[in-house]
Amino acid sequence: MTNRGIEAVLERIHGAEMPDLADLMLVLRVTDRAELESVFRFADAVRRESVGDGILLRGIIEFSNVCRNTCRYCGLNRRNTHLARYRLTCDEILAAVENICRAGIKTVVLQSGEEDNLDADGLTEVIEGVRRSLDAAVTLCVGERSREEYRAWKRAGADRYLLKIETSDPGLYGELHPGMSFENRTRCLEDLAELGYQTGSGSLVGLKGQTVESLAGDIRFFKRGRFDMISVSPFIPHVQTPLAGEPAGDLRMTLKMIALTRIACPQAHIPASTAMGSLHGRDERPKALSAGANVIMPNFTPNSVRRLYDIYPGKTGSDLPPEQSVAAVERMAAAAGRWVDFARGDALRLTRPSGGDSSPLAAPYDADLAEARRN
Ligand code: SAM
Numbered sequence: 001m002t003n004r005g006i007e008a009v010l011e012r013i014h015g016a017e018m019p020d021l022a023d024l025m026l027v028l029r030v031t032d033r034a035e036l037e038s039v040f041r042f043a044d045a046v047r048r049e050s051v052g053d054g055i056l057l058r059g060i061i062e063f064s065n066v067c068r069n070t071c072r073y074c075g076l077n078r079r080n081t082h083l084a085r086y087r088l089t090c091d092e093i094l095a096a097v098e099n100i101c102r103a104g105i106k107t108v109v110l111q112s113g114e115e116d117n118l119d120a121d122g123l124t125e126v127i128e129g130v131r132r133s134l135d136a137a138v139t140l141c142v143g144e145r146s147r148e149e150y151r152a153w154k155r156a157g158a159d160r161y162l163l164k165i166e167t168s169d170p171g172l173y174g175e176l177h178p179g180m181s182f183e184n185r186t187r188c189l190e191d192l193a194e195l196g197y198q199t200g201s202g203s204l205v206g207l208k209g210q211t212v213e214s215l216a217g218d219i220r221f222f223k224r225g226r227f228d229m230i231s232v233s234p235f236i237p238h239v240q241t242p243l244a245g246e247p248a249g250d251l252r253m254t255l256k257m258i259a260l261t262r263i264a265c266p267q268a269h270i271p272a273s274t275a276m277g278s279l280h281g282r283d284e285r286p287k288a289l290s291a292g293a294n295v296i297m298p299n300f301t302p303n304s305v306r307r308l309y310d311i312y313p314g315k316t317g318s319d320l321p322p323e324q325s326v327a328a329v330e331r332m333a334a335a336a337g338r339w340v341d342f343a344r345g346d347a348l349r350l351t352r353p354s355g356g357d358s359s360p361l362a363a364p365y366d367a368d369l370a371e372a373r374r375n
Helices: 003-015 021-028 033-051 090-102 120-133 147-156 170-176 182-194 212-225 251-264 285-290 322-335 362-374
Strands: 054-057 059-064 107-112 137-141 160-162 198-205 229-234 339-341
Touching: 003 021, 003 033, 003 251, 021 212, 021 251, 033 251, 054 322, 059 090, 090 107, 090 120, 107 120, 107 160, 120 137, 120 147, 147 182, 160 229, 170 182, 182 198, 198 212, 198 251, 212 251, 229 251, 251 285, 285 322, 322 339
Parallel strands: 054 339, 059 107, 107 137, 137 160, 160 198, 198 229
Antiparallel strands: none
């Protein structure tokens, strides 16, 4: 295919209310260097036009590695008996939150494994504590919970929620997540949007059994979900999992997925993920930033437990104190001709409802949101 040909396909994906599966698969199959450059250049231009040159920072605190699930790719799976488990107290979490705010970052991401015994009231206290004394948005990433818990945390002041679908292919989802259900995960995503959360999802690239078709389906899933945040990152094998012997996700395929996500969902905030910074021991986040990403998540988990949040090996930044990881992002931004944006970085449909992407889907979504806020 000529470069003109690939650009016409990218234009179609960008303009479509629902991109064509065949178009998406065609781009995912591109291997020619000039065509690949066209894909990344197109995504970078869409990124600049829709979210600008700023790189948003989200400070993440991994407050517990206890998990009830047995996801076949994840080092936190409950069958991993080699891993010492921890749970930070409210005071420890709030101390880490203060470090985030001291670094000038205005989004706190609270992430954990999916615990049976998650202290929902304790988490409410943490959210209230952040909102009482600090000027920061709160993003939760604690897995599948009941609508009542989601509602209580929203009322306490949580702003956003991340729940990756991991793969939008229900059959593959079932194989990779024993005992979990695709329907419940999508139910959670719907509940979160209805309750007025800025909602994030995403997928992993390189999972055993994944096909180009299922990856193309992920992009359509993101488009359908009208997510405010979308994270696409490479699978990295962990020795204490059933997928230990599998190869890591392919860098080029992950970059194509990030680019397509940006092209199909221009307004989404898309991270250059920590897994992207850890693939094969190299920091590939600059490539993600050039292929459509606009967010980086420096780690503020206390040093005493950081290595125990062992979802995959070789996590980038594991040794860096938080100030240094922020400085590292500043250097990365400067090298890319970008700048670090210390704003809250809310969903663009809230901060610029009439600007940027004028998706016909935006209006009904905002109506849902208004309805949810009245509840
Ligand atoms: N329990 C929460 C949930 O289900 O959303 C959040 C914690 S979970 C450990 C956070 C993310 O880690 C997952 O969404 C998954 O994409 C990522 N992850 C887990 N194992 C991974 C691996 N081996 N390689 C890359 N990412 C992985």
